Amino acid sequence: MSTPETPALHPGADRRGDADPHSGSGRVYLVGAGPGDPGLLTARALELIAAADVILHDRLIPSAALDGARADAELLFVGKQGGGEAVPQEQTEALMVQRAKAGMTVVRLKGGDPFVFGRGGEEALTLRAAGIPYEVVPGITAGVAASAYAGIPVTHRGLASAVALITGHTQEGTDDSPDKDETAIDWHALAAFPGTLVFYMGVQRLDRITAIIQATTSVPVASAIIPVDVYEPAAVRQLYAELQAGAPDRFVAGLGGPQQPRPLGPLNDYLDQLDHGDPPVPAGRRILAALGPRKLELARDRAAGAVPLLVTPAYTRQARRLLGPGSTLIISQMLVLDTDAARAREAARMPLSFLSGIRGYRANFARMGFADSDIAGLSDRLVDDLVIWGSADTVTARVREHLDAGADQVALTVLNLDGQPRAIEAARELAGRFPR
Numbered sequence: 001m002s003t004p005e006t007p008a009l010h011p012g013a014d015r016r017g018d019a020d021p022h023s024g025s026g027r028v029y030l031v032g033a034g035p036g037d038p039g040l041l042t043a044r045a046l047e048l049i050a051a052a053d054v055i056l057h058d059r060l061i062p063s064a065a066l067d068g069a070r071a072d073a074e075l076l077f078v079g080k081q082g083g084g085e086a087v088p089q090e091q092t093e094a095l096m097v098q099r100a101k102a103g104m105t106v107v108r109l110k111g112g113d114p115f116v117f118g119r120g121g122e123e124a125l126t127l128r129a130a131g132i133p134y135e136v137v138p139g140i141t142a143g144v145a146a147s148a149y150a151g152i153p154v155t156h157r158g159l160a161s162a163v164a165l166i167t168g169h170t171q172e173g174t175d176d177s178p179d180k181d182e183t184a185i186d187w188h189a190l191a192a193f194p195g196t197l198v199f200y201m202g203v204q205r206l207d208r209i210t211a212i213i214q215a216t217t218s219v220p221v222a223s224a225i226i227p228v229d230v231y232e233p234a235a236v237r238q239l240y241a242e243l244q245a246g247a248p249d250r251f252v253a254g255l256g257g258p259q260q261p262r263p264l265g266p267l268n269d270y271l272d273q274l275d276h277g278d279p280p281v282p283a284g285r286r287i288l289a290a291l292g293p294r295k296l297e298l299a300r301d302r303a304a305g306a307v308p309l310l311v312t313p314a315y316t317r318q319a320r321r322l323l324g325p326g327s328t329l330i331i332s333q334m335l336v337l338d339t340d341a342a343r344a345r346e347a348a349r350m351p352l353s354f355l356s357g358i359r360g361y362r363a364n365f366a367r368m369g370f371a372d373s374d375i376a377g378l379s380d381r382l383v384d385d386l387v388i389w390g391s392a393d394t395v396t397a398r399v400r401e402h403l404d405a406g407a408d409q410v411a412l413t414v415l416n417l418d419g420q421p422r423a424i425e426a427a428r429e430l431a432g433r434f435p436r
Contacts, residue, residue: 026100028127030120032113032139035146038062044137045109053104056095060111074099089119093126100132116141117167117200141165143198152353154196162195209239213247220249225256225289225307228266233273241279253286254307257295264294271302287328291364296322304328307411310355310386313401315368320406331407333399335414336389337421337429344389347415349378352387387415396433410434 029048034040041062049055050068057066058079066075076095078087092108099106114120114136127134143165147154154163190197213221226236236253243251255270257263267288274281288299290306296319299306305328308319320329334351336344355361356375365375365382374382388398399410412430414423421429 026103026105027133027135028096028100028106028108028123029135029137030108030114030123031110031137032118032141033057033061033065033109033111034140035112035142036060036062037145038064040140040145041065042137042139045139048105048107048137049109051105052107054095054099055107055109056092057109058111061109065109089122093123096123096127097130097132100127101130111139111142113139113141116143116165143200147196147198154198160196162193163198164190164193164195165198165200166190167200209251210243213243213250218250220252222252222287223254225254227256227258228270229258233270233277237274237277237279237281240281240285249285251285252304253281254289255286255303256289264298267298268302287330291360292367293322300324300327305330305408307332310334310352310361311364312368312385313398313405315364316402316405316407328409329407330409330411331402332411332413333402334387335395335412335426336387336416337392337395337414337426338389338416339391339394341389343417343420345380345383347417347420348383348387348389351415352378352383392429392433395430399434 029052031045031048032042033045034042046068049065050070052069052073054074054076055066055069056076056078059077060079069075078092078095096106096108108114108120108123110118110120112118114123115138120136124134124136144154153160155161209221209223236255240251240253253274255267257267271283271286274286275283283302284304286303287305287307288295288303289309290296290299291308291311296306296308300323306319306323307330308315309332311319311331316329316331323329334348336347338344338347356365356378362375365386366372368385370379370382370385373379388395395412399412402410412426414421414426416422416426
């Protein structure tokens, strides 16, 4: 299907029957590598990876995706890293055309689906203009896969009969363009959209932290949370240096570990690069998102402290013992300012239904004594212990439990359904109830 603004790309593409990777003529395959699980690579993708002379790949492909490539294949990274180095799109397209005209079989391997925020359409148009035959191999897009893994269908009979895929990135203009950072998204229209909204790449630029610091005069600002598998250490070092020069000792780099089975090794490597880069980011000016004991120990030894999310006061007490008295402990807590138990729990279960599907959170829920049935069913006990709900007095009392257990600060995130107090309303009601 094509939109009125976008030409249909299909006529320029060879179909699979005419696109034999062993034919000897140069051609390009725009291949989707799926959402990160190597088990979700398609059979066609694996076949093409094994036959390719050249593979141009981005950062978001599965870690094992290139294992099947030929030993003599040319593997070129052409990815883009948030806040760090990037291979210009024009260079990627030039490489595809150049290698194909040299008679090579080229696989352009990219995470997700090539035509879902993957710039595959642009690449297809370039190939068609150059007279290069190509084939598009779809992949499973992350917005649908992540929701499915979390047990959240993007469409559901009677609830959501439509789904919108939205990019959180803007298209930048020229340096002197007045709308350089303006987005083309109609947010008012999206607010009225009768279905599921799936946002891709919502964390766009670190320089928004700079804007927050420039808009204030003295309050310390911690980023929450810079994902280390999205932003290069060099980008964090540069941000720290710039903010330290203009607003000394006001920025704390909040860092979140990579979303992979064994995150501690890569996270340690990342911290090494912050320690020894030019300029360095001192351990005292960074804080780690941490749940389990090993992450807490890393936060104690290599950062100013830790930020656990969704924990009980008893766990806060354990975290304080492990961190010791010298580390900062900030508890990130969700709340619903509503005394109606059914409605409050309904609001609380919305984020819990997603987070309980993530291995690190699920393991920490079990570590805090919740049974598999509590976690799978999001029992009232689990909801009531992990999310604060009730009156302002109840919220105040629960926050004080964490402070009494050793937390230095409690960061509150307000959840709400229609008719429940929103963040600004909750802030007004809770203002003045906590120590400064």
